Amino acid sequence: MKTRYHITLILLIIGGLYGKELVFGEPLSQTEVTPVSTILAAPDDYVGKIVKVRGPVVDVCANRGCWMDIGGDEPFQKITIKVEDGEMIFPLTAKGHTAIAEGKVEKLHWTRDEVLEIKKHQAEEQGIEFDPNDPSIKERTIYRIRGIGAVIEE
């Protein structure tokens, strides 16, 4: 009887540990979720502001877990949640799960050389061949969220 009780207790604890959502960084404070499509429609209006977004995790930094891409509420859209290395570590197994993330919107301008370096690093990270003549390697301005906190749902 006692053994069965202990086994049940252990299973409940393990279930509790594994069945819960994953929480990263600071607790979420914003009450409203801002749709990714709204941010991307007028990104300059949001630069420097703290927003909360929700959507599927469509990509994660494979080596260090230092960023994740959240898919938008409309097709063909996504936004990157970037965090400092080690501050929050997003698991690769989060892909496909729904995430709620909060952070400050930032605007970055990258030269062609900087984009080339980033693409090269990403190719190494994903173990895929790097093509320096890829037409997507060009000067660009990007908007992303500097992550403060996130919750990844089970």
Add this chain to the structure above:
Amino acid sequence: MAFKWRKWNNILHRDLGYLAFGLTLIYAISGVAVNHVGDWNPNYKIIQRETTISPRSPGKILSQDEIQDILRELNVSGELNNVYYPSPEEVHLFLEGHTIELHLASGQVYEEFVRERPLLYPMNYLHLNHPKEIWTWMADIYAVVLGILAITGLFILRGPKGITGRGAWLTGLGLLIPLIFLIIYL
């Protein structure tokens, strides 16, 4: 009666050594694993597979039936977690630990299977302090214990093999190694 400091030094070294054994092994194994993060992924085993299925018309949102057809054609079972369209030409299907990227017009499929490495993942989880909170304190205590082990270890033996003899030379060499690397790299 005089305080037998060497006896207590050795007792401290022995008992802290027993206590630190488990975590030292975890940190040692994980340390080697994450040192080579540029060459491999120490947390996940990633299997990639490429295949081709029947092409689909690009530029539209697939219905549930069409998505199920794709999964059937790929012989994939399991619950679909999410669907994402990165562009009108592509759809990404997410199952647990399994991503399917389909180029609609050509039918080219790239699949990625992700599994946590059974021993290394939890070891790295602790070593890199993913849990934060109270584990930070545990790791700090462990670091202090390592410091005590290093100091008490110097005074275990007396005589020519102790810190006044051979021990001094080896300890000096141990201090010199990081110094040489600092001089070279800094």
